[in-house]
Amino acid sequence: MATLNIIYYTGTGNTADMAKYIGEGAENAGADVKLINVEEADESAINADFVAFGSPAVGAEEIAPEMVEFFEGIKEQIIGKTVGLFGSYDWGQGGWMETWREEMINEGFSTVNDGLIIHLAVDDDEKIEKCKEYGKAIVG
């Protein structure tokens, strides 16, 4: 069975909810999924067939520093992998995700589609479905 580890940072729970539904979508597609809060993650968090990283927009269109720090510690071990990227935002237009994706590509990674961004909470069926579809795409 394919394995997917979803490593995320969340301040108020929105990106954590995205992780949960992305995980459900991947599970429905047959994968074995682990959800890992980056604040509790160690290097073993990347030991899976597929890896996805989640961070909300923070600062001024930035990735959470907790995620940046974790990623710096493990990136050499997964270089070249295709990874999922996702996160929640509020008043911006997704600039942090564009920057994140570009940085990942410059580092030698590919991303699943363009990453997935959701405005604030995952609070309707359309947003839930987008997350599930993204989970399926990550392990597809």
Ligand SMILES: Cc1cc2nc3c(=O)[nH]c(=O)nc-3n(C[C@H](O)[C@H](O)[C@H](O)COP(=O)(O)O)c2cc1C
């Ligand atoms: C300190 C801080 C900085 C933020 N900066 C941005 C930003 O630059 N652009 C944006 O669209 N939203 C920004 N937001 C809004 C969050 O991205 C949004 O509330 C998101 O849903 C939080 O996700 P979480 O519940 O996973 O922490 C910011 C929120 C906080 C608390």
